[in-house]
Amino acid sequence: MRRIGSSARLLGPLPTRQRFLRPPGRPLQAMNDLSAAQPEPAEQGGESPSLLAQMAAGVAFANNRVPEGETRAQRLHRLRHSAAHVLAEAVLQMFPEAKFGAGPAVENGFYYDIDLPRSLVPADLEEIERRMKKIIKRGWPFAAAQVPLDEARQLFGGANQGYKLEILDKIAGRGEATVSLFRQNQFVDLCAGPHVSSTGKLKFFKLTKLGAAYWQNKAGNPMLQRVYGTAWETQEDLDAYLHFLEEAKKRNHKRLGEQLDLFHFHPEAPGAAFWTPRGFAVLQTLLSYWRDQQRRRGYQEIFNPMLYKKDLYIRSGHYKHYKDDMFIIHQEDTEYCLKPMNCPDTFLYYTSKKRSFRELPLRVAEGGILHRNEVAGALNGLFRVRQFMQDDAHIFVMPEQVESEIFEVLDIVREVYALFGMSWSLTLSTRPESFMGEAALWDQAEADLKAALDKTGEKYSLDVGGGAFYGPKIDIRIDDCLGRKWQCATIQLDFQQPLNFDMKYTASDNTPHRPIVIHRAIFGSFERFIGVLLEHTGGALPTWLSPVQAVVVPISDKSLDYAWQIAKRLQSHGLRVEVDDRSEKMGYKIREAEMLKTPYMLVVGEKEAETGTVSVRTYKDGARPQGSVEAVEAEICDVVARRVFDVEVKPLRTFDSEPESAAADDEY
């Protein structure tokens, strides 16, 4: 069994968002049985009783009590959860044999997981939506009932709802004697509630996507069909959310990568980016910023091999815990591994000679190329690749240096994210139930991490028991301008690997001591970070990172010489400058430069050549009056040298965290 992207839990920081399991090989439910007869549409909006409703005929339902004094988030949650029930009823009308899994409200919407005799297609969404609208229009009341567990078992068993029986078993396991049921029209569900008073309250919803999910999210369980929807209190909110979805689609980094000619993917190397000259310029610029920062902050950079005998990973534990994610090469009788993380080989560097306490903290960075054998279905543009680079570093410290060193690392986090106009949030994860090492060492380390966090003045949340077995950690999530959260950076303490690699340093009393290792990455993977940055900026990168920083646009061939003169002058400062020397009209060239989101367009014609000036147009602000060459030269050099975030990032509202709206006290 194997988790995707679970590496953050095992020696070496890698951001994780999703986890999927390797299949344990259990056969999955057949979902595409098209021979199954399509039921007659129940046009009466469910007037003929469903099996569920028949089974629940004896249950005494009473009016649903709507809670008072809720927050907007609670109201939305109730609204969406109710929408999930209506969705389920609509599906039940279409498929009387539907078996229902779970149908919760989630961030920005709701879903229902359903086992159906055939796969749903997008056209089905329209039909489901049509039926939902009908149910909503009828304004069926939501009614609640409390029944003994056994009665619920009989009811759902009789209605052939096996998944609900499993949920009932789980509830029974919690020692509860009764469960609550909710009913609207012909649909009855096991549900804790609360719900809206009637289906009539659910006016502003839309089904958004179809997908699949394992029952209980466990690989090997049957795969259910998941229908996603969104629901809101007002039409405006719904429209704004749908607009947000559109905007997010436009900012898809894979699409921008193609449009801006930054990188490609090729079936011959799945999961590995091919960087174009433009894209590689961005990557290189980011790397050189990173190297500059590492030098400033007292790190040494090493460059180690990419291929190792398996012995190294047996020693580090990766071969046992991480083998499925590693590319393994058999060469004659020897097994080699492509390195999936920088830590083990960095440790070989540490132990390559005798270390003194005077060397600590020893900060060792490595940005080598890593390979991880991610399962095919997990690959996703630059966000999840099989080959990538990390801004990885390992810091070898004495226990008493933990606090100050963590503080330093947090300061790098601040520096980096501030550079891109991103906000971030911190989480401290503490000792899990199963841990290695001495509890006292953990307590001290956690206290040090807290102290360092407090010293930064930033707020942070606690994930008690969320640490890795080998040490506590701090995870950092960044927010992009669409309010989406990304985990890039992590800072982890490690008590385990110093033992595995028998790391030592000689203390001032001439006795050997064990160092602690801090793993840290701030960009995380450079590939992924560039993906996030593209989505954050919509592809308009700040001048210092832009693939081409300025394009000189001669008005006609007559101004070509002057154009090159300007370009060479700027290039002499190391700027990335091109001349658009094609014999096209300038409008055409401007359009092209705009579409490539080039920060500076320098228009030169005969007027400019005569006066030794340029007409500046910027991507951000449009055309400016003619100006001196010196002025624009100084300006570009300045924003590049200072790495100014000179792009407009239009923040879109984040929906569920929005303040209370005026229409709030409407009763549902």
Next chain:
RNA sequence: GCUGGCGUAGCUCAACUGGCAGAGCAGCUGAUUUGUACUCAGCAGGGUGCGGGUUCAAGUCCCGCCGCCAGCUCCA
């Protein structure tokens, strides 16, 4: 990996129920010498992802593989 969808020119996409593979952009050639988001004309470009099969006939139907996209975080 699993479920579903998709794969046609460098890119974006057409081709009704199987019946002559098309367009725009990009590219090339020529003309044009242009003042802030597309100048005109011509040319070239394809065993329709790969491998099998059905058929008089396959881009289209069937099987297998490869790749891409979405879902596989929220658990009454």
